[in-house]
Amino acid sequence: MLDPYGESPLAALFLFQTETATQVEILIHGGDEDTGAAHTFAELSTQHVIPVYGLYPGQVNIITIEKPTTGGRAREGSRRR
DSSP states (O other): OBSTTSSOTTEEEEEEEEEEEEEEEEEEEOSSTTOEEEEEEEEEEEEEEEEEEOOOTTSOOEEEEEEEETTEEEEEEEEEO
């Protein structure tokens, strides 16, 4: 949900559940290979509230949400905002 409280237009909030407790990582894709940001949320949980800050105004923002697996990385989803 983009700007869910009408207070921060360059932010988003993702709310979702996973079947098993997992750690979530997000990647905010930048305009080129030198920009963007990544963050790993340390808490293991099935209820996830993921705040995203630093979105670019006036363009499509791509955010990838991943969760670690025992065999490597599995993409959970990617959203365009």
